[in-house]
Amino acid sequence: MEAGSDGAALVKGGVRVKKKENTSQKIDESKFIDDLVKEIFNKVSPKDLSSNEFVGIYGTGGIGKTTLAKALYDSIYKNFQGSSFILNVRETSKQSNGLEFLQRSLLANILEDNEINVKSKEEGIRTIKDRLCLKRVLIVLDDISNIEQLNNLAGERNWFGLGSRIIITTRNKHLLNGGVEKRYEMKFLDNQESLELFCHCAFKQSYSKPNYEDMSNRAVHSCKGLPLALKVLGFHMVGRQLDEWKDAPDTFEKSPHEDVQRVLRISYDSLPIN
Missing domain, CATH: 3.40.50.300 (P-loop containing nucleotide triphosphate hydrolases)
Structure with a gap:
């Protein structure tokens, strides 16, 4: 390439x-x-x-x-x-x-x-x-x-x-x-870096929208500093209402880190083609 x-x-x-x-x-x-x-x-x-x-x-x-x-x-x-x-x-x-x-x-x-x-x-x-x-x-x-x-x-x-x-x-x-x-x-992102990357994907800005702060923090925590997980979950949540956010982080939190890429498949189809 x-x-x-x-x-x-x-x-x-x-x-x-x-x-x-x-x-x-x-x-x-x-x-x-x-x-x-x-x-x-x-x-x-x-x-x-x-x-x-x-x-x-x-x-x-x-x-x-x-x-x-x-x-x-x-x-x-x-x-x-x-x-x-x-x-x-x-x-x-x-x-x-x-x-x-x-x-x-x-x-x-x-x-x-x-x-x-x-x-x-x-x-x-x-x-x-x-x-x-x-x-x-x-x-x-x-x-x-x-x-x-x-x-x-x-x-x-x-x-x-x-x-x-x-x-x-x-x-x-x-x-x-x-x-x-x-x-x-390559090391994992820290919490602040993770939050910024996630918010860039989900909100097109470096911070969370009002009323979405808690759910954004939950999403970031579930991704454990893994950039791919943060990007996939962030893109997956673009344009969704707050009640639609509640289940997605749970899916990640219930899965061990070693299997996070398998779990990411739930939202691969929602990723934009760059």
Whole structure:
């Protein structure tokens, strides 16, 4: 994915599509990630062109790893000779020939050549090495879940030209043990940050509407600092009357944190398409 500002080109499943802006639902979340971007920018910025760096961002599902990776990507991708943001590696790799598809997507993005063909994982590895070994590239591999995925997409530093940066997001920090020296753990939002994010989604402002304060606090408490849960529940409650708010937080509060993403399915259909 080539992420950017308004009208940026995205790659979903390796296919370039035009991002459709929904201004009525668009939320400025930059205040929630700006400090994080600044904190790890120097870990990724290509100031030292004499070496390649692997950077890992880890944390539970829905914590904001992809959002942070997108912000980092947007801030530095122009400094590289080629770039690629590969979304949903975990899910795509489960499909038939999924890793080959991801290898082809990575190559097509960086080389700007949609005619590239990858018939096997071995061929994909050879092609990545041969075509990218002299290019300074920025690659984001989003939601890596096992070492095979990493080995087939960015197995070694010498696959890429000097000064390259490979950013990996994962739920499993142990996957970063094999040569990823620079790591960043995504942490939960505190109560004030959670309330502001929720209210941005539900009310299009950073604070609750009159008479909704108690229900907003209940909703925030039920989401336990998880940004995805706050956004989903916030969007789910847009335009609803106070009596309609009473049951939604209960659904979250009765569910253990580990299962929060399963519970979020109750309102996925209500999310706006951005």
